[in-house]
Amino acid sequence: MTTATAPSSPASSPAGPPDAGHLRLRLTEHQGHDHLDGGWWPRSRDLSVELRELVDGFPPDRGRIVRVLYSPPAWENRPTRSLPVAAGQVKVGFFPHDDTHLVHLTMTDRSVWLLAVVPPEFSDGHGEEALLAAATPGNHHDASDLLHTVEGEAASIVADHWAAGV
Structure with missing residues (x-):
């Protein structure tokens, strides 16, 4: 399952380079089967703005988000307990340290x-x-390792690299 466009686009549409303002998100076909269920690429470090886009743009066929827990060091403008979104409020929390x-x-x-x-x-x-690595079936990397690997590699790594559990 790949989603890299606005919510009005079909959730199964192939991902190409997203246009500005569209949610950059890729999800696995089967949630809960791998180490990661996908990846999200926000456009800024303003968590309040970015979470609204994520929650409001999340594919409805995958469910509705009611709570978000995040890792705080990389974010600015962090909501404290809840965030107003199109469908009401989403509870928000973080993992200390x-x-x-x-x-x-x-x-x-x-x-x-x-x-x-x-x-x-x-x-x-x-x-x-x-995004591809995080959503590839069989992924065995945690998010930090995945990002360090991508940062250190050429951007042309083939998808088989991620499925192999390297």
Whole structure:
């Protein structure tokens, strides 16, 4: 499952370079089967703005987000307890003293999506590669290792590299 466009686009559309203002998100086909369930590439470090886009643009066929837990060091303008979104309010919390480059999204059915957070300053090639790696079935990398690997590699790594558990 790949989503790299605005919510009006079909959730199964192939990912190309996203246009400005569109959610940069890739999700695995089957949530909960791998180390990560996908990746999210926000455009800035303003968590309040970026979370609204993520929550409001999350593919409705995958559920509705009711709570977000995040890793605080990389974010500015962090909401304290809740965030107003199009569907009402989303509860917000953080992992103290944590820098795992993750967000945990709790859905209405209580399932949890674990997404790698790609730094906004990644180049287009590295950002797309990190999204691909996080959403590739069989991924065994945690978010921090995945991002360090992508940063150190050429942006043309093939998808097989990620599925092999390297």
